[in-house]
Amino acid sequence: MSKIKVGLLGGGTVALSFLDLVQVHSLNIEVVALLVKNESKPRGVTRIPVTSSENEFFSLYDFDILVDASNAGNERWSVIEKTMLSKKPVVSANKKWIVDQFDAFHSLARLCEVPFLYEAATAAAIPVVKALNSYYKDLDIQGIKGILNGSCNYILSQMERGCTFQDALKEAQLKGFAEEDPSLDLSGEDARSKLLLLVYHGFGKKMNRNHISLQGIQNLREQDFKNAAQRGETIRLIAEARILKGEIKAEVRPRCIPKTSSLGQVKGALNAIEITTAFGCTESFTGQGAGGTPTAQALISDLFSALEGFDYQDTKAFLSDRSKCENIME
Ligand SMILES: NC(=O)c1ccc[n+]([C@@H]2O[C@H](COP(=O)([O-])OP(=O)(O)OC[C@H]3O[C@@H](n4cnc5c(N)ncnc54)[C@H](OP(=O)(O)O)[C@@H]3O)[C@@H](O)[C@H]2O)c1
Numbered sequence: 001m002s003k004i005k006v007g008l009l010g011g012g013t014v015a016l017s018f019l020d021l022v023q024v025h026s027l028n029i030e031v032v033a034l035l036v037k038n039e040s041k042p043r044g045v046t047r048i049p050v051t052s053s054e055n056e057f058f059s060l061y062d063f064d065i066l067v068d069a070s071n072a073g074n075e076r077w078s079v080i081e082k083t084m085l086s087k088k089p090v091v092s093a094n095k096k097w098i099v100d101q102f103d104a105f106h107s108l109a110r111l112c113e114v115p116f117l118y119e120a121a122t123a124a125a126i127p128v129v130k131a132l133n134s135y136y137k138d139l140d141i142q143g144i145k146g147i148l149n150g151s152c153n154y155i156l157s158q159m160e161r162g163c164t165f166q167d168a169l170k171e172a173q174l175k176g177f178a179e180e181d182p183s184l185d186l187s188g189e190d191a192r193s194k195l196l197l198l199v200y201h202g203f204g205k206k207m208n209r210n211h212i213s214l215q216g217i218q219n220l221r222e223q224d225f226k227n228a229a230q231r232g233e234t235i236r237l238i239a240e241a242r243i244l245k246g247e248i249k250a251e252v253r254p255r256c257i258p259k260t261s262s263l264g265q266v267k268g269a270l271n272a273i274e275i276t277t278a279f280g281c282t283e284s285f286t287g288q289g290a291g292g293t294p295t296a297q298a299l300i301s302d303l304f305s306a307l308e309g310f311d312y313q314d315t316k317a318f319l320s321d322r323s324k325c326e327n328i329m330e
Pocket of ligand 1: 010012013014035036037038039041069071073075076093095096120122124289290291292
């Protein structure tokens with residue numbers, strides 16, 4: 001069987017983990033070229049062409065599917081456009097770009113009738129977007145609640161053990177759980193982007209960022225954990241959307257929760273999501289919600305699903321009456 005040819009956008013942590021998984025596990029995938037921002041950056045890729053030229057990427061290398069493992073933005077929109085217009089699927093980990101250009105991505109995918117999948121963009125290796133689009137597709141969801149940012153959860157877990165905020169942040173950065181500029185994580189904005197995607201796939205509604213209230217973890221101090229501990233509680237950054245009087249109420253904020261609760265026991269860089277249906281059942285998903293390998297694993301799962309024809313087109317998000325949506329994502 002001939003190998004699946006992949007055009008890889010990006011050459012950083014996730015892209016290199018993707019290459020690694022393909023090579024180490026001898027997957028039936030051939031990465032034909034990497035399209036990056038700065039082609040002279042050393043990245044230890046020797047046998048695969050690395051280019052920053054879009055023309056070269058499209059004219060020299062033929063691929064079956066585009067994998068976006070970059071943090072590119074609209075400057076690379078024509079890459080998405082050319083790929084989809086030539087009837088090739090796109091799978092992506094690029095959450096910020098997906099949320100910022102949500103309608104543009106989905107309209108183009110619909111127009112071109114190609115799958116556009118992004119499991120990797122929300123809680124990396126945890127297959128929650130797929131679950132919402134398959135198992136939960138015909139079930140009414142009452143609530144989605146979870147820990148969606150591994151950096152914050154690592155910091156909060158360390159503070160629970162007595163670390164100061166600054167030390168915990170430094171440690172998270174040293175271990176690669178937090179970026180040099182951690183502001184998007186600490187402010188809760190990263191978790192809010194992921195919650196927007198979960199709301200869309202879970203409730204079939206598009207929300208505006210501004211309709212999800214936001215509070216980050218920057219102002220938490222050791223004393224907050226001591227106070228919580230006296231009540232048998234700990235603190236976690238919780239992203240939650242639930243139906244209240246027929247409306248979706250959504251928020252991201254640090255909350256005191258029992259130490260013994262399922263979310264209270266999620267430690268370190270793990271993520272967890274609980275989905276409650278209108279039937280009153282709650283299912284929990286826990287796993288590696290960040291990092292090169294977990295994110296690359298999600299991209300690989302999506303890659304095969306997309307080539308098998310799975311897409312988000314017939315899910316409740318698309319079937320819901322758009323005129324009833326109160327809010328439109330930015
Ligand atoms: N790391 C995680 O745990 C994780 C988890 C879930 C989702 N994600 C998402 O996955 C994506 C990649 O994350 P990462 O950790 O691998 O980031 P990273 O190490 O900073 O790598 C980003 C890559 O994007 C490339 N890039 C930026 N602008 C570009 C452009 N205009 N054209 C082509 N390439 C461009 C960069 O190229 P150069 O190398 O040439 O600068 C770099 O290789 C991001 O969107 C991130 O939000 C990451």
